[in-house]
Amino acid sequence: MRKEVPMIITALSALAAVxxxxxxxxxxxxxMDLLDNWFNRSFAFAALIGVINxxxxxxxxxxxxxxxxxxxxxxxIAMYGYAILGLIQTTDGPQASWIYNNVLTPLDSxxxxxxxxxxxxxxxxxxxxxxxxxxxxxxxxIVVMLGVAPIGAVLFTDKISSLxxxxxxxxxxxxxxxxxxxxxxxxxxxxxxxxxGLERAHLGxxx
Amino acid sequence: xxxxxxxTFVGVLFTIAVWTYxxxxxxxxxxxxxxxxxxxxxxxxxxxxxxxxxPTIMDDILTKHNWLYIVPVILGLMMYLRYFxxxxxxxxxxxxxxVGYGAGYGLAxxxxxxxxxxxxxxxxxxxxxxxxxxxxxxxxxMYFFFTVNRENAVVKYGALVGRxxxxxxxxAAFGNTVLYRYNLFIDRARYVLGFLHLIK
Numbered sequence: 001m002r003k004e005v006p007m008i009i010t011a012l013s014a015l016a017a018v019x020x021x022x023x024x025x026x027x028x029x030x031x032m033d034l035l036d037n038w039f040n041r042s043f044a045f046a047a048l049i050g051v052i053n054x055x056x057x058x059x060x061x062x063x064x065x066x067x068x069x070x071x072x073x074x075x076x077i078a079m080y081g082y083a084i085l086g087l088i089q090t091t092d093g094p095q096a097s098w099i100y101n102n103v104l105t106p107l108d109s110x111x112x113x114x115x116x117x118x119x120x121x122x123x124x125x126x127x128x129x130x131x132x133x134x135x136x137x138x139x140x141x142i143v144v145m146l147g148v149a150p151i152g153a154v155l156f157t158d159k160i161s162s163l164x165x166x167x168x169x170x171x172x173x174x175x176x177x178x179x180x181x182x183x184x185x186x187x188x189x190x191x192x193x194x195x196x197g198l199e200r201a202h203l204g205x206x207x
Numbered sequence: 208x209x210x211x212x213x214x215t216f217v218g219v220l221f222t223i224a225v226w227t228y229x230x231x232x233x234x235x236x237x238x239x240x241x242x243x244x245x246x247x248x249x250x251x252x253x254x255x256x257x258x259x260x261x262p263t264i265m266d267d268i269l270t271k272h273n274w275l276y277i278v279p280v281i282l283g284l285m286m287y288l289r290y291f292x293x294x295x296x297x298x299x300x301x302x303x304x305x306v307g308y309g310a311g312y313g314l315a316x317x318x319x320x321x322x323x324x325x326x327x328x329x330x331x332x333x334x335x336x337x338x339x340x341x342x343x344x345x346x347x348x349m350y351f352f353f354t355v356n357r358e359n360a361v362v363k364y365g366a367l368v369g370r371x372x373x374x375x376x377x378x379a380a381f382g383n384t385v386l387y388r389y390n391l392f393i394d395r396a397r398y399v400l401g402f403l404h405l406i407k
Contacts (some may be wrong), residue, residue, distance in 0.1 A: 054244070079248050139378070
């Protein structure tokens with residue numbers, strides 16, 4: 001019951017997805033529509049897991065007055081306040097939308113934009129061309145950046161963007177095709193191992 | 208203060224709060240960070256509730272009496288059993304469904320695109336560009352041959368050439384990523400400077 005049934009569920013779900021997609025009867029019976037619905041909806045019903053886990057961690061931090069517990073309090077107020085607001089007036093409600101547009105969206109974009117600086121410092125370390133491979137990577141990255149950004153055309157005429165485009169269309173496209181083929185083979189092998197019950201990491205280690 | 212754009216003002220404050228992290232980790236950044244995590248988590252709750260939970264219970268089950276939709280409700284709720292040690296193992300059931308279904312999807316949808324990519328590689332080797340494209344695919348794949356003896360000269364040197372093509376691919380991906388991130392940063396900078404009327 002604890003290991004065997006989950007393994008059977010895994011195999012049957014995988015086979016149902018394959019059957020639903022590969023065979024006409026699967027489409028005719030609407031197997032995929034039903035399973036897609038089950039997948040998305042069951043996921044939605046489990047969405048509170050994240051809230052519960054965050055609450056456990058941060059309520060414990062507050063109760064034990066751990067260092068920086070005030071931030072935990074701020075997180076809980078923001079999370080429960082916005083969740084209640086969203087549930088009362090939907091996420092499209094006037095106040096909920098205001099918070100989404102003026103707090104969440106700027107925070108989201110700025111955190112992602114922050115990575116520009118860290119990627120620059122990472123590139124400084126990675127791009128110290130110590131080997132031929134690193135030099136190839138460095139030169140390609142510089143050509144692509146100068147070719148795509150307007151400053152490249154100003155500094156080196158349009159030839160740099162032609163070169164960047166050639167790199168992207170042929171050398172890079174071919175390499176990405178190799179990545180994709182190798183990745184697909186790997187994904188299918190892993191999926192087959194999961195279906196056959198050879199890969200059981202998702203069942204956890206406990207009995 | 209009539210006509211003052213409070214929304215953008217708050218957005219600018221939070222943008223600057225995140226930027227303070229560039230100096231070093233500080234209380235202003237940590238407040239912004241915790242608010243961000245809290246709001247992002249809460250937003251997903253509202254989204255899932257109105258997109259799936261409410262329609263499933265109120266429309267499909269209670270109104271249309273579509274009893275098949277009780278299955279995802281039970282599966283989803285079973286995940287919460289992980290908080291009760293004596294029955295925590297039951298949470299494996301929904302996890303098994305998700306992983307199995309995902310694996311089945313992978314099996315079903317990986318094959319056709321892969322065949323298309325392979326077919327597209329059968330190009331006439333009558334131009335320099337086509338030769339480069341073909342070489343990049345074939346030698347790039349040779350690099351991933353881990354089950355073939357690398358002592359074989361074709362595989363050995365093919366994989367070596369493939370490594371250089373992979374460096375070209377990674378370099379192009381890195382360059383594009385850097386540009387995208389800077390694009391985002393410039394967008395945020397325009398947002399702040401525009402609010403301060405320093406640019407139009």
